[in-house]
Amino acid sequence: MNYKIEKWEREYLRDYAKKQLEIANLPIMQERIKRWYDHNENKKGKPMIVIELASFKDDVRIPLKTQSDFARNIESAIQNNIQIHELFDDDEVCPDSISFGWDIKYREFGVDIPVKKSKDALGREIGFEYQHPLNDLEQDFHILKPFTYTVDRSNSFARLEAAKDIVGDILKVEMENGFQRWGNMITQKVIQLIGMEKWMIAMIETPEIVHKLMDYLTSNLISYQQWLQDEGLLTMNNGNHYAGAGSRGFTHELKKPADGHIRLKDLWVNVNSQESTGISPEMYKEFVFPYIDRVAKEYGMVYYGCCEAVHPTWDTCLKDLSNLRKVSISPWCDEQFMGERLRGTKIIYSRKPSPHFLGVGYDFDDDxxxxxxxxxxxAAKGCNLEIIYRDVYTLGGNPSKAKRAVRLLRELIDKYWE
Incomplete structure (x- = not known):
């Protein structure tokens, strides 16, 4: 990418960066930081509230003013941080920084997986279908190859320095490795390769080959992340970082080593298995859990789950997941059951309300x-609770619903939370 921008773009971005810094320096942000640290370290306090912007950003998008690609990247990052504060007033902390990832070429499986996409009425490509490369798991397994990866440090640092030259005296400009966010979804990769139906049939007809596939994926994922560790490409996610499905990483329990060489066990990781909701808890324990646990053992703290219900597998095995600190309580989860199981533990009840209150229709049904x-x-009484609104794909033309949802929830917390 060409990192040169126009003079007027530079001036505009610097002014925009100053606006972000003003928000980041508000007293409320320091209060939220303390609350997040207390929350993640299981000190008693009020539930944390987050609304994730990414899925409905098109509803509130402000047209970018800059024209060059690099300037637009910076503008978009700043805009995102500002909008979260202005639109929601939730417990997100506006950062005093922007970040860029490493320029890594990462190829899984050794085969391509074409994706067929479908547009909705607004032209958004939300629906999609994988064109699975494996037709018969046993016969086609040989086409799978080790994952490959390389890093372009020169370009990575050139991009970082270019951003520092533009706004670095206003905002911190940092490198961030985000693989721990969504890179470890093993069963998602299974479905990409073979599809849901064939995977389920294979568990019955050729269980040993399913274990071989799960081991192949897990071993390659861990090898890649150990390479990131060995190459010094890991970055801490124990502060105002995305850690888990919508949550934040603030904790003093994970620390950067004194020698500066960050290890996997110094970090949060996010894992889930949404694709296994159709199998029994016993099959989950046999075919899925051991492989997710291998990843979890590599890390310091684990956030488990997304949209899948966790109560069916909790007693069977999930309660024993290594280094578990947060578990997602989705709209399909038995809240009461999980409240009983998590009460008195150090595992945080990470509630995901149904998105239909924000996503369906123009009006907001307060009652x-x-x-x-x-x-x-x-249901979560006596637990350490956070509430994260995710997978809201539209606000129905009424952006004010988001802030209203936060305000009403805070009123309920003030009145009913002990």
Whole structure:
């Protein structure tokens, strides 16, 4: 990429960066930082609230003013940080920084997986279908190859320095390796390769080949992350970093080593298995859990889950996941059951409310919403609770619903949370 930008773009970005810094320096941000540290370290306090912007950003998008690609990258990052504060007033902390990833060429499987996409009425490509490269797992397994990866340090640092030259005296400009966010979804990769139906049939007809596939994926994923560690490409995620499905990483329990060489066990990792909801808890324990646990053992703290219900597999094995600190309580989860299981433990109840209150229709149903969220507060009583709104793909033309949802929830917390 060409990192040169126009003079007027530079001036505009510097002014925009100053606006982000003003928000980051608000007293409320320091209060939130303390609350996040206390929350993640299981000190008693009020539940944390997050609304994730990414899935409905098109609803509130402000047209970018800059023209060059690099300037637009910086502008978009700053805009995102500012909008979260202005639109939601949730417990997100506006950072005093922007970040860039390493320029890594990463190829899985040794085969391509074409994706067939479908557009909705607004032209968004939300629906998709993988064109699976494996037709018969046993016969086609030989086409799978070790993962390959290389890093272009020169370009990575050139991009970082170019950004520092533009806004580095206003905002911190940092390198961030985000693989721990969504890179370890093993069963998602299974479905990419062979598809849901064939995977489920294979578990019955050729279980040894399924274990071979799960081991292949897990071993290659761990090898890649150990390469990141050995190459010095890991970055800490124990501060204002995305850690888990929508949550934040603030904790003093994970520390950067004194020698500066960051290890996997110094970090959070996010893992899940949404694709295994259709199999029994016993099959999950046999075919899925051991491989997720191998990844979890490499890390310091683990966030488990996304949209899948966790209560069916909790007693069977999930409660024993290594280094587990947070578990996702999705709309399909038995809240009461999980409240009973998590009460008195150090595992955080990470609630994902149904997105339909924000995502369906123009109007916001205050009464139904309050009843729904009060059920969560009652179910999670005695637990360490956070509430994260994710997978909201539209606000129905009414952006004010997001801030209203936060305000009403805070009122309920003030009234009913002990």
């Amino acid at each position: 139904e919403y309050k009843k729904y969220m009060l059920n969560t507060l009652n």
